[in-house]
Amino acid sequence: MTLPFDFAHGAERAGSDSIKWRRYAGRDVIPMWVADMDFAAPPPVLDALRARLDHGVFGYADPWPGVLEAVIDGIARDHGWRIQPEWLVWLPGVVTGFNVAVRTVGRPGDGVFTATPVYPPFLHAPGNFEQRLVTTSLLRTGTRWEWDWDRSAAALADGVRLFMLCHPHNPVGRVFDRDELGRIAELAERHDLVVCSDEIHCGLVLDPTKAHVPLAALDERIGRRTITLMAPSKTWNIPALYCAFAIIPDGTLRARYKHAMAGIVPHVNVLGLVATEAAYRDGGPWREALLATLRSNAARVTDAIDLLPGLATTPVEATYLAWIDCRDFLAARGLTGSPAAFFEQAGVGLSDGRDFGLPGFVRLNFGCPPARLEAALERMRRAVTA
Ligand SMILES: Cc1ncc(COP(=O)(O)O)c(C=O)c1O
Known part of the structure; x- marks a missing residue:
């Protein structure tokens, strides 16, 4: 072929x-x-960047309707989730995004839960804001890695306010299914947690029998307590263009998140936005x-x-x-x-x-x-x- x-x-x-x-x-x-x-x-990303370079002016830029439309339609098309434009909060990176989530949700001394092994900046984010890292281990059962539900539930009782989920999972490569996501949603409800779901790898599902289901798309209840992070950077290989976004359906949580960003998180650079539009629309x-x-x-x-x-x-x-x-x-x-x-x-x-x-x-x-x-x-x- x-x-x-x-x-x-x-x-x-x-x-x-x-x-x-x-x-x-x-x-x-x-x-x-x-x-x-x-x-x-x-190629469509490179063409769009070239055209923008030819314009020659690089003043401050706001995300324009075309980039919003490309992202919203792309997520609906690829993951069956129709988001509203006002839910989007633009970020210069997903690592920035989950650090802001830690800052938004907890206070010094609060627990932040994640399951190991995991992408290393997850392990450092709580300490960046004097919060406590609380972990349990994923378990390898035969040929796949799974949640240890009992230990996870016990860990969440340890003063945890934020659940940091990596979905699909780096490094174990799992695409969590509806059943697993439903159990995570139940735990979040039972312990009154906010979930920060890092879905940066969602465009890279290799197993043809699996599909990425955004955690927040399960139902409105879990959507209201979830901060989803996505970016074009892994799927279309443009991480150094530094363009990502949080999707936060709940208005109060979104306002708190924006407040935690204020004064320290810069706007996204214009070339990142141009590349994002082209990637989601034509990639x-x-x-x-x-x-x-x-x-x-x-x-x-x-x-x-x-x-x-x-x-x-x-x-x-x-x-x-x-x-x-x-x-x-x-x-x-x-x-x-x-x-x-x-x-x-x-x-x-x-x-x-x-x-x-x-x-x-x-x-x-x-x-x-x-x-x-x-x-x-x-x-x-x-x-x-x-
Ligand atoms: C799970 C996960 N989140 C975030 C990132 C990095 O995101 P960013 O470069 O947008 O900060 C990576 C990069 O490897 C990753 O694997």
């Missing part, structure tokens, strides 16, 4: 401003850590082609890791991130250091599980051309079987 877009050859990023690539400048290490992809942005075909590449990369990772003694992974339902358990391998080899350091020595730069709250694991970013992924997997195979 020929794809209309070229995901076989990534953009040349060595020597560029990329954080992911600069860490290994001058070293023979394939970077597979920071969560951006080695692909150029979709569908590129996204479909991307998903085909990511699905096949995900299958390669699972197949390759399954063959390696002491390593284990689970199918990636969404994201371009694989979460790999290295504990048996480390134990069999008598290694006490981090698995990321082991693989870095073997020429593959991965994220270390310790940063996500679960040592002994690594996260592999497979958002790259298949040949580069193959080279990295081969290096891992050699290192593990040597």
Whole structure:
């Protein structure tokens, strides 16, 4: 099958401003850590940015009707959720968005709940506002990661006011289903919590039997207590354009959220807004082609890791991130250091599980051309079987 877009050859990023690539400048290490992809942005996004550059004036800008319409129609089309324009609060990033949520909801000493392992800035956000991080662990049952409902309910009783959800989940790659989301909604109701649902990976569902259901779209009750965070940045690979948004249906919660932003959160930059409009309106075909590449990369990772003694992974339902358990391998080899350091020595730069709250694991970013992924997997195979 020929794809209309070229995901076989990534953009040349060595020597560029990329954080992911600069860490290994001058070293023979394939970077597979920071969560951006080695692909150029979709052609409609690049065209829109070029047209805006040609205008040449970069004065202060407000989101215009076209960008609102593109986002609202895109979310309705892709996720079956029709939001109102006034629910949107524009942000320069999703990390900013969940830090503002912590600031909005709790006071110093209050608990903020999340389930580990999780995207590391979740673990730091409560401490940024003198609040307490309260966690339980997700459990691996067979080939998927699931909630420990009893422990989660017990943890929520510990003075928690905010539930931070990562959905789809980085790093375990789960797309939580209606049943799981319903249980989360029930817990939020029972403990009178606000939920901040980080849905930045919602456009990257790889499992064809699954669909992303926004938590707030379940019903109006949970919608009223939810701050949903979304962005075009992961799906269309434009994170450094810094454009994201919160969706907050409840007017009182939204006003409190805006108050917590006042004076410290800047407006979104105009190029980010231009790219966002083009991505949501015209980025569908590129996204479909991307998903085909990511699905096949995900299958390669699972197949390759399954063959390696002491390593284990689970199918990636969404994201371009694989979460790999290295504990048996480390134990069999008598290694006490981090698995990321082991693989870095073997020429593959991965994220270390310790940063996500679960040592002994690594996260592999497979958002790259298949040949580069193959080279990295081969290096891992050699290192593990040597
Ligand atoms: C779950 C999650 N949230 C947020 C972010 C980053 O968002 P932003 O760059 O918009 O702050 C990432 C990036 O990897 C992520 O995986």
